[in-house]
Amino acid sequence: MAEPAIAAATSAEPLWGRAVEAWRWGRHNLDDPVGPLLAEHVLLSYASVLIGLALAVPLGVLCVRFRAFYAPVLGSVNALYAVPSLALFFLLLPYTAFSPWTAIIPLALYTLAILVPNVVDGLDQVPHHVRQAAVAMGFGPLRRLLRVELPVAVPVIIAGLRVASVATISMVSVASLVGLGGLGGIILTYGFARDFAAPVVVGIALSVALAFATDGLLVLAQRALTPWARDRGPARRRGRAARRRAADTTAARAGEGAAA
Amino acid sequence: MITFEGVSKQYPDGTVAVDNLDLTVPTGHTTVLVGSSGSGKTTALRMINRMVEPTAGRVAIDGSDVRGQDPPVLRRSIGYVIQQAGLFPHRTVADNIATVPQLLGWPKKRARERSRELMELVGLEPGHASRYPHQLSGGQQQRVGVARALAADPPVLLMDEPFSAVDPVVRGGLQDELLRLQAELRKTVVFVTHDIDEAVKLGDSIAVLRPGGRLAQLDSPERLLAEPVDEFVEAFVGYDRGVRRLSFFPARQLPLRSDVIVTAGETAAGARAVARRTGEPWLLVVDTGHRPMGWVSTETLAAAADDHDVAKLELVGYGHIFTVSTDSLRAALDAAVLSPAGRAVGVADDGTALGAVAQTELGSAIWAIGSDDEHSTAADGHG
Amino acid sequence: MSLLADVASWFAQPEQWSGPGGIPVRFAEHLYYSLLALLAAAVIAIPVGLLTGHTGRGGFAAISLANFARALPTIGVLTLVVLGMGLGLVPVLVALVALAVPPVLVNTYEGVRGVDPQLTDAARGMGMRGREVLWSLEIPMAMPLILLGLRTAAIQVVSTATIAAYVGIGGLGRFIVDGQSQQIIEQILGGALLVVLLALAVTTLFALLRRRVIAPGLRARSAASPAN
Known part of the structure; x- marks a missing residue:
């Protein structure tokens, strides 16, 4: 690849040289743009996913209780998912200006397309006899939901959270086009604007690392929240494969877009 | 191979x-x-x-x-x-x-x-x-x-x-x-x-x-x-x-008694004579087409009027039957065990009664197989 | 309400419908980039997904790669390629392909892996060779998931292709970007609406494709048992 713009900065081994250069730049600028922007990235993405979850759970519960809602709700969140993030950021600017909400509101809305179907699928997985047993033991509707149904749905919901968090963390950077993108800021302001590859590499690497770390945290959270799913030998392995498949297809379905 | x-x-x-x-x-x-x-x-x-x-x-x-x-x-x-x-x-x-x-x-x-x-x-x-x-x-x-x-x-x-x-x-x-x-x-x-x-x-x-x-x-x-x-x-x-x-083992090797059969239309007196002659406590009543109708006991016969038609007496169901030409000893034994009279009814392929076999006779037939085994001559081929 | 009227009147302006900056040209550009990216992603991801799924080898590596690609920030990829090769079509395509490969790859792989081992056993037991098992059993069985992956990728590509405007090669993103710089809200809305419409068209197209490409035996079955 001919890369005249950064040829000067790279040695005979362009890839390795670029990595070293990025490492140096990152270390040197840790305190000024890198650290704070990474923190902003964490704030924006985590807030978006958490708000998305806070909206998706009641929406999902509603859809399970009243099936008629599910089709229109799914249609709406899928239509939202197809709106370019750039447009949503721009459209919110007049109202929320350069506050974090400009990024958080659209990103939270996007997560709904992944999380709502997962919440519904998760609740649907509660076996009928479990629900019946809970009723028989005298659980009221709310306690049944909190104590029985949601815990059973946790693995599927977390599978959705994993997909949503990775997607959100990689998407936050787009908000840098309105001056709010966390690590995207490093990429655009320090990389693109100055024609300098090192900050771009640092931005990408940190964003990917954050995504993987978050994914790891969610896996740990699932293990902590569903101790009964641990140590079940082959059954557990099969269950996991099935869940992964469910999560993937659900995530895939999330992208079904406007109609549905 | x-x-x-x-x-x-x-x-x-x-x-x-x-x-x-x-x-x-x-x-x-x-x-x-x-x-x-x-x-x-x-x-x-x-x-x-x-x-x-x-x-x-x-x-x-x-x-x-x-x-x-x-x-x-x-x-x-x-x-x-x-x-x-x-x-x-x-x-x-x-x-x-x-x-x-x-x-x-x-x-x-x-x-x-x-x-x-x-x-x-x-x-x-x-x-x-x-x-x-x-x-x-x-x-x-x-x-x-x-x-x-x-x-x-x-x-x-x-x-x-x-x-x-x-x-x-x-x-x-x-x-x-x-x-x-x-x-x-x-x-x-x-x-x-x-x-x-x-x-x-x-x-x-x-x-x-x-x-x-x-x-x-x-x-x-x-x-x-x-x-x-x-x-x-x-x-x-x-x-x-x-x-x-x-x-x-085929059921056809069983000794069937056809002399215990009485046909509808026979009188109670006639049936009593058959029972006396055979020494059997149960008689098999068949219709005029020779299909089994049910068992009649000697007690029932004894209580009946002389000219009463046996087919109109109180009959006990004949239960399971076995087809003599195709069924096995197991089917015959099964029929005998399930029969209220303790006897299995053997029928021909067309469903007409050929005779009956009591559990005791079945027992002898089964015992005979056991002794055959001593000489390793079990029947070959089936199905 | 007035915003809606503004958008409607923006669409009604005759100048939006002609010239190199008009809706038809922008729409065509957008469609072209999206199709190109989707095609490239399919050409890369489907064979890899089929092969890893069929042989069972390299599946972990392929899925890990897909997860990595999923975590890549699109803006970062775009910028990096722009810095290397300058503005133009290639950076946009690279960024969009990186976006589209994961869903297609993962779904193709899972589609093939998900075929009941009893069926592949029966196929081999009747004397099918590896490629016969792939073509006459695994691909038709995986088709619903492959299509799902392609559709997911297509929607994401269509929505993200708006960034093409940032590297100066047009597309529907121009309306959004120009609308922002000129502070014409209805133009941003109009551009966004056009993208959503395109996504809707993609969804419809895939629904039709599904009817044509998926074996009726599978369609009826999934309709009978949606949980499956």
Whole structure:
């Protein structure tokens, strides 16, 4: 690849040289743009996913209780998912200006397309006899939901959270086009604007690392929240494969877009 | 003829699935491999079409080592039926059956004709040809599975627990169907099951495998039931093997008493005379067409007016009957045990009563079989 | 309400419908980039997914790669390629392909892996060779998931292709970007609406494709048991 713009900065081994250069730049600028922007990235993405979850759970519960809602709700969140993030950021600017909400509101809305179907699928997985047993033991509707149904749905919901968090963390950077993108800021302001590859590499690497770390945290959270799913030998392995498949297809379905 | 010569299969982790197996499967016969899980029966079966390769020994079909042939080519010449049929859900019934003909490059028209032929052979309505597997019942799916295996008319048929996933009633029907097909087609069938009753019903010979993949006994079903070689086989075939073994002996050898039959229209006085003459406590009343109506007891006769028609007296149901020409001793015993009179009614093929046999006479007949065994002359062939 | 009227009147302006900056040209550009990216992603991801799924080898590596690609920030990829090769079509395509490969790859792989081992066993037992198993069993069985993956990718690509405007090669993103710089809200809304409409068209197209490409036996089955 001919890369005249950064040829000067790279040695005979362009890839390795670029990595070293990025490492140096990152270390040197840790305190000024890198650290704070990474923190902003964490704030924006985590807030978006958490708000998305806070909206998706009641929406999902509603859809399970009243099936008629599910089709229109799914249609709406899928239509939202197809709106370019750039447009949503721009459209919110007049109202929320350069506050974090400009990024958080659209990103939270996007997560709904992944999380709502997962919440519904998760609740649907509660076996009928479990629900019946809970009723028989005298659980009221709310306690049944909190104590029985949601815990059973946790693995599927977390599978959705994993997909949503990775997607959100990689998407936050787009908000840098309105001056709010966390690590995207490093990429655009320090990389693109100055024609300098090192900050771009640092931005990408940190964003990917954050995504993987978050994914790891969610896996740990699932293990902590569903101790009964641990140590079940082959059954557990099969269950996991099935869940992964469910999560993937659900995530895939999330992208079904406007109609549905 | 399929031969196993010192065949073993050891997996890399050390598990031995089949251990030094010597076995001959005669051409045109059904050989059942039976054993509990872990006995290597499926592994042995899958060595024939090279779905599993042995780590030692040799598997040969008609003398030629199966390893001399390219596996796909070999497999196209061997029918293969598995549990739950393994039908392709995206293909119609007709296309499923035509799978191997298509692989062999048959012209479309010929493959389609063959499908139709086979559907008829296995008892599927022609209207099912364009259906998809999920639209069929479990039993029908299994029929399609058998038809698919027979499509290219292979001389050898491998069946791996093909009927284990359907309910007992349907399973019985499928087994009867297979017996009928086999009588007609005379394939070399290797059938794997864990169900000893199925093995006894279908097998010309049965190979019992013990855990660890060693052959415990290879015998005809009746020999297996009569003389299990050791406690393992005895436990496996079950402790009621004595009664089950009766199914290999024809009921026609039983001494039937026809003198206990009275026909409708006979008077109570006449029947009383018959009872006195025969010394029997029960008489079998038949209608004018000689079909059984029921039993009448001597007590009932004693209480009846002299000119009373026996057919109008209080009769006890005749219960189960057995067909003398085709049923086994087991069916006769069953009928006798279930009869309120303690006697089994034997009928001819047209349903007319031939006579009755009491449990005591059945006992003598069964005892006679036991003494025959001393000289190893058990009846051969069945089904 | 007035915003809606503004958007409607923006669409009604005749100048939006002609010239190199008009809706038809922008729409065509957008469609072209999206199709190109989707095609490239399919050409890369489908064979890899089929092969890893069929052989069972390299599946972990392929899925890990897909997860990595999923975590890549699109803006970062775009910028990096722009810095290397300058503005133009290639950076946009690279970024969009990186976006589209994961869903197609993962779904293709899972589709093939998900085929009941009993069926592949039956297929091999009847004498099918590896490629016959792939073509006459695994691909038709995986088709619903492959299509799902392609559709997911297509929606994401269509929505994200708006960034093409940032590297100066047009597309519907121009309306959004120009609308922002000129502070014409209805133009941003109009551009966004056009993208959503395109996504809707994609969804419809895939629904039709599904009817044509997926074997009726599978369609009826999934309709009978949606949980499956």
